[in-house]
Amino acid sequence: MEKNGFGIAAVSYDSHETLxxxxxxxxxxxxxxxxxxxxxxxxxxxxxxxxxPMLRAHGVPHPVQYLVAPDGLVIRKYFVPNYQHRVTAxxxxxxxxxxVSEGAxxxxxxxxxxxxTMGLSAERAFAGQEIGFFARFTLETGWHVxxxxxxxxYTATSVIFDGTAIARQSFExxxxxxARMDFLKDFVPVYTGTFQGIGSLxxxxxxxxxTTVLSGMVRFQQCSDSVCEPPETIPFELPLTLAxxxxxxxxxx
Amino acid sequence: MxxxxxxxxxxxxxxxxxxxxxxxxxxxxxxxxQEKHVNATNDGFTTGPEPGERIPDFSLPDQEGIxxxxxxxxxxxxxxxxxxxxxxx
Numbered sequence: 202m203e204k205n206g207f208g209i210a211a212v213s214y215d216s217h218e219t220l221x222x223x224x225x226x227x228x229x230x231x232x233x234x235x236x237x238x239x240x241x242x243x244x245x246x247x248x249x250x251x252x253x254p255m256l257r258a259h260g261v262p263h264p265v266q267y268l269v270a271p272d273g274l275v276i277r278k279y280f281v282p283n284y285q286h287r288v289t290a291x292x293x294x295x296x297x298x299x300x301v302s303e304g305a306x307x308x309x310x311x312x313x314x315x316x317x318t319m320g321l322s323a324e325r326a327f328a329g330q331e332i333g334f335f336a337r338f339t340l341e342t343g344w345h346v347x348x349x350x351x352x353x354x355y356t357a358t359s360v361i362f363d364g365t366a367i368a369r370q371s372f373e374x375x376x377x378x379x380a381r382m383d384f385l386k387d388f389v390p391v392y393t394g395t396f397q398g399i400g401s402l403x404x405x406x407x408x409x410x411x412t413t414v415l416s417g418m419v420r421f422q423q424c425s426d427s428v429c430e431p432p433e434t435i436p437f438e439l440p441l442t443l444a445x446x447x448x449x450x451x452x453x454x
Numbered sequence: 455m456x457x458x459x460x461x462x463x464x465x466x467x468x469x470x471x472x473x474x475x476x477x478x479x480x481x482x483x484x485x486x487x488q489e490k491h492v493n494a495t496n497d498g499f500t501t502g503p504e505p506g507e508r509i510p511d512f513s514l515p516d517q518e519g520i521x522x523x524x525x526x527x528x529x530x531x532x533x534x535x536x537x538x539x540x541x542x543x
Contacts, residue, residue, distance in 0.1 A: 206531035210522065212514065215541050220517035223541035232522050233541065234514040244510040245502040247537060251495055253467040262537040263499045269533045273508045273524065276532065280501045 203231075207268070214239050214260045306440045312433055314344035315423050319360070321402075321415070325442040329406030334439070336360050336372070336419065337397040346421045348377025348390035355422055356432035358392065360400065362417035366408055372400035410445040414438040459493045466494040509535070 202209050209231040213220070220233040234241075239260040242248050247262045266279040307320035315338060322333035338358070340346065351357040360372045375398070377390030402415065415438070422432040460466055473491040476483050483491075503509050513523040527533055 202534050203529065206529045208527045208529040208533045209536070210516075210527045210533065211536040211538055213538050213540050217515045217517055217519050219542050221519075224517045229517075232516040232527060234516055234522060236514055241510070241512040241514060242537065244512065245537070246500050247502040249495065249499075251463070251466050251497050252470065253463040256467055256470060258470070258539065261539040263496070263501060264536075264538050265501045266537070267503070267509060267533075267535045269509055269524075269528070269535055271528055271530070271532050273511075275503050275505045275507055275509060277505055278501060278503070280499075 210234055212236050212241060212262070214242065214262075308437055308439055310419070310435055310437060312435060313423050313430055314341035314425070315339070315346065315421065317419060317435075319419075319437055319439060321439050321441060324440075325444055326404060327444050328404055328408035331401050331403045332441075333399060333401055335397055335399050337395065338392065338421075339395045340393055340423065342394075343425050344423050345380065345391040345393045345425075346423050348374060348392060350390070352387065352389055355389070355429075356420055358419075358421040360398065360417065360419050362402060362415055366405055366413060366415060367402050368405045369403040370400060372398055374398035404443075408443050410443050412440060412442050414440050458490060459497045466497070469494045 210233075211231070212234045214236050215223070215233075216237060217235040220235055223229070224233055236242055239248055239262070242260070242262040245262070245265075247265050249258075249261050249263050252259045252261065263280065268276040268278070270276050305321050305324040307318055309316065309318045311317075317339075318337045320335055322335075326332050338346070346358045347355050349357045358374065362370050364370075374392070375396055377392055379388040380391045381387075382389045416436060418434050418436055420432065420434050423430050460469070469487070469490050473483060473487060476487070509524065511524055513521055516522050524533065524535075527535075
């Protein structure tokens, strides 16, 4: 985020001493702000009103993240309606600027006239976080694949991750270009040249820490003006390190 | 399901206490309690200013005790402002 000219700050109701210890323990260099009386949390209208005054968590916010323009207007906000789930800063940077963490793996697949490079927005994440991914397709001249809606008998281009480690996923391609297909006597949405889709992956919670692979399938059908290949389903794998879960019950005393 | 969530704070607190007791004891949390806890915590959630709206101005001490304002945290292109529950638990 900083490389892209954005400041980062995080607000909680902890004391600045608690935040100082936390920042030292985890090597955090961006500002952690102390909102002891939850005044700023209230002024944003995000106080969690479900927590009774006698509970320790009284005063916490709903965990919202805002991307704010220099004039103070909200560009976008991120909220996952499960307090254990968060969107990672890498997913925000990825969605907004296409920024990928150094060290994040990419994988390149080739089939016929199509080359596909895929990558995750981060090489490391916590269970329950949301990360981003991209899929960049390049087709040789004269070839196309299909967008949606696809005519009967043809296969649209899609990327689907295996759900073992992923609770929710999305993938968006740019709008496909309608192309006149003489043999269908109709216009069909197609992709040619180089195009890129981006998606998000909400990791399940909990997951075992350590190295894992996120696997999935890409489906497409490549055709030229004269030839249509059969639909293809190609598996892929992207490595991801799952960071150890930080839990109050396991915290060092 | 959301309609399992008690309306009153005391009912929600009972769920949160039971969840906290199991977690503190290192015991497994049954899936049903886990779901009740998530639903009780998120009931009627609010997410504050919408895209296009202005955030309230603020000034808060950082981890070194130095007062920081929205203006002084904002970079050339803006600010990623994260609200989270706690660094302490």
